[in-house]
Amino acid sequence: MKKILTAGAFMTAFFASSAALAACETDVKKDDITAEQATELYECIKEKMREGYGSADAPFSKEYQAWKVTATAPAAPGAHGKRFLITYANETAHGEYVKFSEERADNPMPVGSILAKESFGVTKKGAVKAGPLFVMEKVAKGSADEFGNWVYSAVQPKGKVMKIKQGFCHGCHAAFEDQDALGYPVEEVRLKP
Numbered sequence: 001m002k003k004i005l006t007a008g009a010f011m012t013a014f015f016a017s018s019a020a021l022a023a024c025e026t027d028v029k030k031d032d033i034t035a036e037q038a039t040e041l042y043e044c045i046k047e048k049m050r051e052g053y054g055s056a057d058a059p060f061s062k063e064y065q066a067w068k069v070t071a072t073a074p075a076a077p078g079a080h081g082k083r084f085l086i087t088y089a090n091e092t093a094h095g096e097y098v099k100f101s102e103e104r105a106d107n108p109m110p111v112g113s114i115l116a117k118e119s120f121g122v123t124k125k126g127a128v129k130a131g132p133l134f135v136m137e138k139v140a141k142g143s144a145d146e147f148g149n150w151v152y153s154a155v156q157p158k159g160k161v162m163k164i165k166q167g168f169c170h171g172c173h174a175a176f177e178d179q180d181a182l183g184y185p186v187e188e189v190r191l192k193p
Contacts, residue, residue, distance in 0.1 A: 024041065024044040024045050024127070024128040025126045025127055025128060026041060026122060026126045026128070027126050028126070030077060030082075030121075030122040031077070033076075033084075033122065035072070035073035035074075035188065035189055036073070038073055038074040038076075038084050039073045039074065041074075041084075041120070041122070041128050042074050042084065042086060042118075042120065044128065045120055045128050045130055046118075048130060049118055049120065049130040049133075049157060050065055050118075052130060052156075052157045052158045052159050053118070053133040053155050053157070053159065054159070055158070055159030056155040056156075056159040056160065056161055057161070058153065058155050058161045059135075059153070060114060060116055060135055060137075061133065061155050061159070064088050064090070064114070064116035064133075064135070065088075067088040067089055067090050067091070067094070067114075067116065068088065068089055068091075068094045069086065069087070069088055069191065070087045070088065070089050070094070070097055070098055070115075070185070070190075070191050071086070071087065071185040071189040071190055071191055072189045072190075072191060073189040074086045074120075074189075075087070075185035075186065075189065076185075076186060077121070078183075079172055079183060080117065080119055080131070080132075080134060081119070081121065081131060082121065083119040083120055083121040083131040084119065084120050084121070084122075085117045085118070085119050085134075085185070086117065086118045086119075087115055087116070087117045087185070088115070088116045088117075088118070089113070089114070089115050089116075090112075090113065090114040090115075092110055092112040092113045092114070093109060093110070093112075093113030093114060093115060093138070095193070096109055096110060096113065097109065097113070097115065097182070098190070098191050098192075098193045099193055100184045100187075100190055101179065102178060102179055103178060103179075104178065104179050104180035104182070105177075105178055105180075107180075108138070108148075108149075108180040109138045109180050109182070110138065111138050111139060111140050111149075112137075112138065113137070113138040114135065114136070114137045114138075115135070115136050115137075115182075116133060116134070116135050117133065117134040117135070118131075118133055119131030119132055119133070119134065129157075130157035131157060132154045132155060132156055132157065132162060133154060133155040133157075134152070134153075134154050134169075135152070135153045135154065135155075136150045136151070136152050136153075136169075136173075136181075137150065137151045137153075138150060139151050144166065146166075146167075146170075147166050147167070147169075147170040147173075147181075148170065148173070148174070148177070148180065148181040150170065150173065150181055151166065152164060152166055152169035152170065152173075
């Protein structure tokens, strides 16, 4: 039996879905968004981002979702196209990463560490847009020495694997050479080890 919506039921469903979409918008300028507001925006768009990333035929595009988060709120816009970032770390990486050590020259991240960074942006009109999933994997010495033994990859929001140049990614990460090329979220949102 086919279910037919009454006009009232249709309008209720329509406005409920419109309200859900409106929740992924903000009238706060991107630079003024608080950690709490960024978290609300992230929660609104998270499932859509994960569905898109998960459709990719790429290593870690699905499994990172079971890893541990490294901050209590999305990191404020900066690198990565001025997008908010939510970093997840695999089991090998998490305990060491959340120490947020600024002195890693003699204590780099363990081989097999993988960090996945979900990203989203906010347009000038306040719309929240999914950004790429950025991934960095620590490999054995001799594998990618010129990049601090990190291998970088990324997936577009709709699941397309991005073609990236290792040198481009490492060009920014090299600024954090003393931290084993790791950028960290601001201290206020860092997860406590």
